[in-house]
Each structure stands twice: as structure tokens, then as C-alpha cells.
Amino acid sequence: MLDKNGIAKRIAQEIRDGYYVNLGIGIPTLVANYIPEYIEVVLQSENGLLGMGPFPLEGMEDPDLINAGKQTITMLPGSAVFDSAMSFGMIRAQKVDLTILGAMEISEYGDIANWKIPGKLVKGMGGAMDLVASAKNIIVAMQQVNKAGESKLLPRCTLPLTGVRCIRKVVTELAVFEIDIDHGGFHLLERAPGVSITQIRNATAGRLFVPDHVPEMQL
């Protein structure tokens, strides 16, 4: 079973040289730590920056330079700053190659819920609805079961939706899934080291398709 860093490490394998990537808050942010040095990736921050670098050194924080999580950051050589309309313009126009974000629930048709829990105070969707509705290539990074032990990979989402039929790949602490958004179903692609098919089955409430051979992740 993977920890958060393991999930991030596995997702980093999906990144190709030259990709423009938008990383959501949480596990997705960790992905940046596992991008191999021999490929070049440009990180987009949807508040209006391409070329986001690591956090600044102590004392070098610039209040005018933050990411979409409002954290102080730095810029790498080749960065460009732009306004929020252009930022979401390039997201809608699918110029961003890969979007990685977290989720509370994913349905077997690729619906996603990640912004609102009825009865709890809602803070807002930020850019999540724009990202999931626009991106051609989204990977969801999430824990497969919630704190109550219930699967978050469902036949249908129970929480208010963020987007419909938009998620095709999910990486959890247990496995990698591809979603067939046309016919429905989670197709098991890989299992985490030491994780059995039974464990994965037990943690998947939606329809699960398991091929004869399921390779173990190579991390």
C-alpha cells in the first residue's frame, strides 16, 4: 500500500518531457518532487503563472508571488505571468497537457465530486470546475477509501458534482485505474506493491474490471 508520496511518485511517471502541468492542492503538489531531472516540465499556477519553481528560501518570500494555494513560491527561468482570464483561457483551450487533482468521490463514468459536502460549510470550487471541464488529460490522486472505510470509487457520486464524465485515470494507495466513461467501469491497470486484487475489489464500490494479469507498479 502506498503512502501519499508513493501516490505522487507513481503519478510522476505519467509526466512526459515538455508537458505543461497544473497541480492541485494536497497530494498533487507532492508530484513536483518526483519529476525526473532529465525531463523538463512547466508548472502552471492558475492564478496566472507558468514556470512555477520551488518555495523560496527563508527571507526571500515575495508577497507578490504566490501559487493558487496562496503559498509563497519562486519562478524558474522562462516563466511568464498573465491575468486570470488568460490563465483559464489556456486551460479551456487545452494548452495544459496534464492536470492532477484530488477528489472526494469518483464515479465509474468519470464524474468527480471534490468541492462540497452537504451540511458542511462550503468554501467554494475555486478553479476545480474549470479544470475538470476543460482538461483533456486529468489524473486524480486520492485515497481509495474514506475515514469510515467506505470506497470513494462509486457507481455514482453521492456528493454534489464538480464535473461529469471527465476523469479517465485515478491513482490511489492501492492501484491505478482507467475509467471507461462511455460504458462505465474502473479498469484495473496496476496494483501497488504488495496489494492483492481482493484488497482492491473490497475498496472499489463501482464496477471493477480486472484483467488476467495485473502488473505491480514499478516505483
Added chain:
Amino acid sequence: MLDKNGIAKRIAQEIRDGYYVNLGIGIPTLVANYIPEYIEVVLQSENGLLGMGPFPLEGMEDPDLINAGKQTITMLPGSAVFDSAMSFGMIRAQKVDLTILGAMEISEYGDIANWKIPGKLVKGMGGAMDLVASAKNIIVAMQQVNKAGESKLLPRCTLPLTGVRCIRKVVTELAVFEIDIDHGGFHLLERAPGVSITQIRNATAGRLFVPDHVPEMQL
């Protein structure tokens, strides 16, 4: 009867301090010469410039700095350059206070034709359709009769239209007119020095409304 410079001079009186103004090609361009020194006007060139200055001195021409008529120009202090989408964005959003352009025909309902003559080769409308459809304050600068001696102020335009019900003011070599675009008709506001009401009537094919007293232009 006014010459071209006279028309330009009269139109310049309509310009107020602080106006952003778009000047078309021809007589409108001459208006810039008659803006009083004590008011400040910013000229917009729809290819993407605010703060257009006079033509450059010989030898100072910059191929990267032209106006919408493709002439070499200069920039005044406080200029800003932008792309063509923003340029027409500010035109559509009515940020430009006054638009001055020429016309082939104007109807008594404020329709304008100024881009195409059937049977003649058409060169295109450029930005004219955007300007007339968007501007809240347009003055047409034109000769009132064509070379054949026919009025260009008509009940209805005979040429293909550039825009409908958009022109409220016309200045010609003979007079200043206000157009009632709701009920139709050219309302005579002023006559050029030495021009009689009869001359104006003879040169106006559309409905003309003449008040009891028609002041002479003060130039």
C-alpha cells in the same frame, strides 16, 4: 460652403477634454489638426494603440509603428500598445468616447453605408462595422452630395449597409444634422457660413426638419 478642413474644424468643436477618440481615414484624420491646445485628447488607432501622435520627422519613421491607415506615426507620452482583440474590446465596451468617420450614404434612420459599391471591387470593411455597431457617439464627416450632384443623405441607403440605426450626427460642407433614429429624419442644427436653407434642402433627399431659427456655424 466648407472645404474639408472646414468640416474637420467644425467637428473638432464636438471634442471634449479627456475624450478618447477614434478617427477614420480621410476628413476625420484632419480633425486632429483642429483640437484646441487647452484640451487633452487621446487618439485611438484600432490596430492597437492609444496616444497616437503626429507623423514622424523624415528619417524617424519606425516600421513597427503605424496607424490603422498603415501610415507611419509617433506616440505621445502616456501611450499604450495592445493587441487587436483588446483594441476592439475597448471599442465594443464603449470606452472610446467619440468615433469620427466618413460615409458614402446616410439614411434618415441613421443607417450608414461606407464600405462597398456593387459592381466595384470591394476592399473590405476593416474596422468600420465594429466601430459603427459599438460606438455610442459617432460623427460622420462627409460631402453632402456625390460627384453626380446627388444627395448622400437619403430616406434609405441604396448601397450595402455598414451598420443600422447608429449615426446620430452628420457634418457636411453645408450643415450639421442630428438624426432622429427612432422616428426618422435629419434635423438641421447649423448651417455653414453663407449657406442658405434652400441649398441645404436641395442637397438632402431624406426627410429634413428645419427649425425656425438655424444658427450659422461659429468656426
Added chain:
Amino acid sequence: MITKVVKNASEAISGITDGMTLMLGGFGLCGIPENCIKELVNQGISGLTCISNNAGVDDFGIGLMLKKRQVKKMIASYVGENAEFERQLLSGELEVELIPQGTLATRCLAAGYGMPAIFTPAGVGTEIAEGKEIRNFGGKDYLMEMAFEADFALVKAWKGDTAGNLIYRRTARNFNPIMAMAGKITVAEVEVLVAAGELDPDHIHTPGIYVHRIFQGTDYEKRIEQRTVRNAV
């Protein structure tokens, strides 16, 4: 000659009255019009509808206006990090309309570019789509979203000139340029105000035509919401 330059925030926001709709630039606490917000709080103008990506924190930004109950309705994409906000929302004192961030940005752009409505896929199939027109282009569904209308836009830039031209710094740009285009009256506060001609026309982000009033602000705090650092290696 008329001038766009005003003395201070008080003069800059003159004409803002109870019940108006305001746009406020900034993302989190980054690039917010600190001086104008302080003056709105001073003057106690209330019943305001505020369009802003966020709602500040308890003791800074729009949070200061919330504390004084000046905001009737908040239109934003994300409103966390604010306890007073939560209290007013739960008690029903405050109306909140949550909008996807890109939709918020593009509805500003639409206003500034004279486009009455735009199409976006954001929110299709979600509660955001309720009551909105859906339209299919090329096999994909889009929502039609309307351009914003705002009585005043209050923005913050780094440098400005007396012609109203603005230059923003780093990600403090965010919503400021698009809100600057969208206000019926746009007020810009800047850290550095220079004479017309001192800024390179190619560097200007907001042309002066969009800016009605400009002033050099004072005492910028530029508070950092999430100070995050890495260790030196």
C-alpha cells in the same frame, strides 16, 4: 485639462454609495486594493455586493468589510479562511454566490470587451448549471454565462502613470487587469505613480482608457497568507 489623478483613497472612492456592486481585484491577499478597502471601511458604506475571487481573512482585505457588516452579497470562487464570513453565512446575514474561478475571470473579460455573454464548459452537469442555458458546440456542452456589471472596479497595480496606464507585478496581476476593464468607473491604486511618458508603452498591462481615477497608495502591508519556505541545501 482634466486629470485622472486623485489625492487619496477617499477622493478615489467618492460616489460609491450603499447598495452598489463593486469589483475588487486580487487573489487571496495578493494584489488587493488595500487603501480603497480601508477607506470603504472608514466610510462605512454598506449593503454592498462584492465581486472578488476571495473574501479576505478575518482581519485583512474584504474581511475588514465583512466584520463591519458592509457586505450584503459576496460573489467569489473560494471563501475559506474567514471565521466571521462563516458566521454571517450560516446566520443568513450574508448572501454568497460561488462561481468557478475561470467563469468569474471570463465574465470580467466579457464586460471589458463588450461581449454580453460567453460560453464555458465549467459547471456543466453540476448545480452551477441550474437555470442556465446549455449549448452544444462540436459535441461538447457549454454554459452561457453573462458579462458582469459593476458600478465600480477597485484595482491595485504596481506602477501607474498620470494617463491611467497600469503595470502589475508578478502574480499580483491576477484579476486586476480584467476587473480594471469591467467597472463602469475604475479606480486604480498604485505603489508608484509616475508622469505620463515614463512607462514603456509595450510594458503596459492596462491601458489608461479603462482607468478613471488613479492614486498612489500608502502604507502597503502586502500581507502573506501562506508563508511557505524551503530549507537551504
Added chain:
Amino acid sequence: MITKVVKNASEAISGITDGMTLMLGGFGLCGIPENCIKELVNQGISGLTCISNNAGVDDFGIGLMLKKRQVKKMIASYVGENAEFERQLLSGELEVELIPQGTLATRCLAAGYGMPAIFTPAGVGTEIAEGKEIRNFGGKDYLMEMAFEADFALVKAWKGDTAGNLIYRRTARNFNPIMAMAGKITVAEVEVLVAAGELDPDHIHTPGIYVHRIFQGTDYEKRIEQRTVRNAV
């Protein structure tokens, strides 16, 4: 690591084939992709649909492509100043679609911003409106105009860096930034190519994400179409 930098125009336009739709930046002869146009002429690629505000002059710009009958259809707002163009148009060899300049610009923007269609009042009540959807917002009629689709966009900038970021100079900016955003593949030729990191991120007009190939052009002629001067006083 993959690079966006290509050696020359020949490499830059590789993949452009007969019958494709191209966008070409520039206004008149100002800010046109001179090197790419020359190479298109060299290679004799034909049957092209060209989206460009103008069509060049007889012996420069797109005029060079017209002379070699490479253009099947021209989509532009103004096409004067070109005798060969006239001849081909009158003889029926060349299709021409004239579009209001602001509509042309905004249809590029729409493509770059992922908006399938936009609304503009330009052309309402004229022959431009024929066959188009008209929609009333707030008492005013607007035409719905569709985002452009182009296989390649060819743009010219002043400076660029190896990450594909572009800076334009003066009014040579014009259609270049919005076409740069709109091409499926965008090729930028620049007068000065520098290493990533040498351009101030706040000065960049076109972020590199929109640019797929970049090269430093040679032998820029930058011809002036209407040389106009004033007399020294």
C-alpha cells in the same frame, strides 16, 4: 529534453501541407512573419486558406503567395493595395471572405481562450449577418460568431526566448498575440532569440505554452506601406 527552438523557417513550417488553414499575424506589412512567408513561397505549398487581416501588397507579404497561386481562400478584413489579388478575385481563382476586423480579432481570441463562439454587434443588419444567429441582450442585437480553427499560426515577434515566450514591439503586436494563441501548431519567428530567463516574466505578451516552434529570423525587410512624415517646424 525536447526543445521548441528550430533552426530556420524551413524546419519551422514543416508539416504544413497543401489545403491547410493558416493564420498569419500582422497588420498591413507591419509585424508579418516574413521568413515563414518566404519559405511557404519557396516550398510552393498550395491550396491554402489564409486568415490574416490583410493580404499584403503585390511584391511583399501574402502578396508573394498570391502571385504563386498558393492561396485558395483569403479570410481578411481589408484587402486593398494588391493588383494581383484583384485579378484573381475577379477571375474567380481566389475565394475571399471579408470579416469585420474586430470580429476577426475576437474569433482568434475565442480560439485561444477555448470559447467556441462569441457575440458581437458588428455586422448586425448588414450582409455579414446573413445566415448567422442573431441574439438580443439588453435590448441590443448581437451576431454569434464562431471561434476560428487553424492548422498553423505563423506569427512574428520582436524578442522571444527558448521557452517560447514572446514580446512584440509597438504596433507590430496587432494580431500576432491572438493568432499565436489560436493555432493548433504555432510557429513564432523573432528578431532576437534569447535564453529562457533573460526576459522579464512581467513583460511577456505571449506565454510560451502557446508557442510550439520558435526561431530567429534573418534579413528582416520590415517594409513600410505608407511612409508619411511631417515637416520640421
